[in-house]
Amino acid sequence: MKRTFTCIVCPNGCEIEAEYEGTNVLSVTGNLCPKGRTYVTQELVDPRRTIASSVRVSGGTLPLASVRLTQPIPKDRIFDVMKVINGVELTAPVQIGQVVVRDVLGLGSDVIVTKNIPAA
């Protein structure tokens, strides 16, 4: 089979034409580096994504704090993890790097804060 992938490993965003059988990559073209082939293989075997979102903060100078995952998670679990993130409410002050949810849904990734929110 043939399919085009957009590599998201770096900002180059290479469009990679891949020929594969099942999860076996036969050939790739369009990738500027070997990571593109690894990315295509990962996409075929176990596609993963990371999430950047925000959580509510009470008693702070801003009502929301941005958060991200520390590791990519299986693509088909993003909706479940977003439900967990949407249910979080923190109390200010909030610090960059603060763990909001440890090992979210047992997926091996933490949700951490990426913006300081001082108390109001």
Ligand code: SF4
């Ligand atoms: S193939 Fe290499 S250069 Fe191209 S987007 Fe992926 S990591 Fe970046």
